[in-house]
Amino acid sequence: MRYLHLVVTTLTGLLLIMGSLGMPATGDPDSPPSSHVSPRYIEQGYKETAVPNMVTFVLADYRSFDTLGEVTVIFTGAMAVLLILRGARSEAEE
Amino acid sequence: MKPGERDIIIRTVCRLLVPFVQLFGLYVIMHGHSSPGGGFQGGAIIASSFILLAMGGGYDEVKRRFSLGALTATTSAGVLLYAGLGVVCLMLGANYLDYAALPVSDARSVGMLLIEIAVGITVTAAIISIFHDLVTFE
Numbered sequence: 001m002r003y004l005h006l007v008v009t010t011l012t013g014l015l016l017i018m019g020s021l022g023m024p025a026t027g028d029p030d031s032p033p034s035s036h037v038s039p040r041y042i043e044q045g046y047k048e049t050a051v052p053n054m055v056t057f058v059l060a061d062y063r064s065f066d067t068l069g070e071v072t073v074i075f076t077g078a079m080a081v082l083l084i085l086r087g088a089r090s091e092a093e094e
Numbered sequence: 095m096k097p098g099e100r101d102i103i104i105r106t107v108c109r110l111l112v113p114f115v116q117l118f119g120l121y122v123i124m125h126g127h128s129s130p131g132g133g134f135q136g137g138a139i140i141a142s143s144f145i146l147l148a149m150g151g152g153y154d155e156v157k158r159r160f161s162l163g164a165l166t167a168t169t170s171a172g173v174l175l176y177a178g179l180g181v182v183c184l185m186l187g188a189n190y191l192d193y194a195a196l197p198v199s200d201a202r203s204v205g206m207l208l209i210e211i212a213v214g215i216t217v218t219a220a221i222i223s224i225f226h227d228l229v230t231f232e
Contacts, residue, residue: 048202049203050200050202050203051127051128051206052128053128053129055132056126056127056206056210057127057202057206059132060126060205060206060209060210061193061205061206064180064191064209065190067213068180068191071213071217074216074217075169075216075220077220077224078169078224081223081228082166085228086227088231089230092232
């Protein structure tokens, strides 16, 4: 039982390394990330949005739902800290 | 010098730096769509200026300048502004968060700017709020 953690960790690590060996080469133009929507963003993004910053128009326009989720995560984080720390204090005062 | 009291050099330098840090934060938010930057980065810069002020002059002095209710309301207001802009687009007959429907020129650019501002408001208020909770927790 003591060695179970070691075995599980080693197996997971080996699996991840095997997975990373199958990754496409960095900057490969035929890799899936650069062959589906990326050319469309690069070619049409500035014409459609009039925003020169590619990172911003992908994050804030094409992937706007994703950014809304990110903002909600930050909001939830602040609310969780507020509830845990301020809530603990008001309990201690009682 | 009493314990907990900062040296006058540290206090003065922190106070002098804060307006410039905040101006730079606003610049990063407002120019997020034309140069590297955006709401997340700019909001973090503005919030860090308050943390710098707290490090320089003590947190009690900073805390007097804002109320906790307003801080929580501002955190929510940014998210509301973001989601509300999406609803405005719905009202104008387009898809949710499709800024092209906004009745201004370069509508998608303007929509992105509004979103960066909303993100900046939320990030600023959230970081200050978390900082407050951690500092005053006993």
